[in-house]
Amino acid sequence: MNDFFKLIRSYLMEYLPKQKCFSENTVKSYRDALNLLIEYLRSEKQLEVRQIRFDLFDRVLILGYLDWLEKTRLCSATSRNQRLMVLRSFFKYAGQMDCTQVALQVEVEDIPTKKVPGKIVEFLSEDALQALLRQPDAATPKGVRNQFFMVLMYDTAARCGELLNLRVRDLRINTCHPVVYLTGKGDKTRSVPLMPKTVAHCKQYLRIFHSENTSNGESPLFYTEIHGARQMMSADNVAAFMKKYGEAARLDCTEIPKRVHPHQLRHTRAIHFYRAGMPLSLLSEYLGHANAETTKIYAYADTEMKRAAIEKADHLRKGIPPPVSIWENDEDMILRLSGLKC
Numbered sequence: 001m002n003d004f005f006k007l008i009r010s011y012l013m014e015y016l017p018k019q020k021c022f023s024e025n026t027v028k029s030y031r032d033a034l035n036l037l038i039e040y041l042r043s044e045k046q047l048e049v050r051q052i053r054f055d056l057f058d059r060v061l062i063l064g065y066l067d068w069l070e071k072t073r074l075c076s077a078t079s080r081n082q083r084l085m086v087l088r089s090f091f092k093y094a095g096q097m098d099c100t101q102v103a104l105q106v107e108v109e110d111i112p113t114k115k116v117p118g119k120i121v122e123f124l125s126e127d128a129l130q131a132l133l134r135q136p137d138a139a140t141p142k143g144v145r146n147q148f149f150m151v152l153m154y155d156t157a158a159r160c161g162e163l164l165n166l167r168v169r170d171l172r173i174n175t176c177h178p179v180v181y182l183t184g185k186g187d188k189t190r191s192v193p194l195m196p197k198t199v200a201h202c203k204q205y206l207r208i209f210h211s212e213n214t215s216n217g218e219s220p221l222f223y224t225e226i227h228g229a230r231q232m233m234s235a236d237n238v239a240a241f242m243k244k245y246g247e248a249a250r251l252d253c254t255e256i257p258k259r260v261h262p263h264q265l266r267h268t269r270a271i272h273f274y275r276a277g278m279p280l281s282l283l284s285e286y287l288g289h290a291n292a293e294t295t296k297i298y299a300y301a302d303t304e305m306k307r308a309a310i311e312k313a314d315h316l317r318k319g320i321p322p323p324v325s326i327w328e329n330d331e332d333m334i335l336r337l338s339g340l341k342c
């Protein structure tokens with residue numbers, strides 16, 4: 001291997017997992033981004049792997065790669081920016097390990113990211129949430145499972161993957177203060193309290209799917225059985241039943257959006273907490289956000305609180321027009337206030 005591939009190896013196998021302590025999934029996403037770069041060089045530049053070396057890279061080539069991502073692979077601006085962040089990280093590492101690559105590091109860091117559209121937070125109203133949770137048939141095991149999954153996801157504001165990765169041992173429900181331990185991004189674990197109604201759903205679910213005879217703390221909490229073997233339930237399975245329930249709920253509640261997906265329950269819980277007065281710092285910890293700035297999207301998204309503030313201000317004014325400024329028609333005063341005239 002030449003120096004380029006030697007540094008890729010140490011970057012993926014030592015630096016990211018052992019020094020940066022990135023999770024397995026994060027390392028995989030970085031590996032995928034670098035593989036795309038190699039694919040671009042092989043397919044578009046007609047290079048063999050052994051021909052790929054550091055001296056090939058410059059600003060023009062990297063920009064060509066980013067354009068290829070958008071135009072050929074139809075990646076969004078967000079995906080393009082993520083790939084660029086990986087390249088910045090790798091070439092920064094290369095510059096630290098080999099001073100001859102510092103100039104390349106600076107060149108890549110100078111490539112700007114693309115502006116992305118503002119993120120729209122999709123959440124459900126109280127009526128829409130209740131209509132959705134009523135859809136599963138609680139008289140069937142599958143209905144009990146699906147209803148509990150949605151109730152637990154709303155109550156904990158968890159990501160879909162966090163619930164799917166749960167093991168039976170992650171539940172603590174026979175205590176004074178029931179909690180569930182969620183493992184989020186970066187393998188960070190947080191404890192989330194469970195409300196009494198959620199605990200009741202949980203106990204019913206465990207009686208059916210994790211009876212004493214089959215109880216195993218390491219078993220996936222949510223699973224499907226294929227040929228008698230238990231397998232972790234997939235995200236596609238969750239998306240499918242929520243889509244079905246959303247379509248059914250829309251017949252009873254016009255507030256149900258056209259597209260219902262799992263992450264809406266996380267957003268819905270966050271918005272409801274924010275409206276109830278939970279500080280953004282606490283909400284950030286509850287959601288497992290690494291950066292508190294991420295949580296501010298819920299403050300921006302909550303138009304109801306903005307509307308209430310406007311209505312309150314209008315009520316206090318009681319229809320009285322705002323007073324006219326004393327300098328409105330006094331040119332001398334304007335000049336004196338601006339410092340142009342003594």
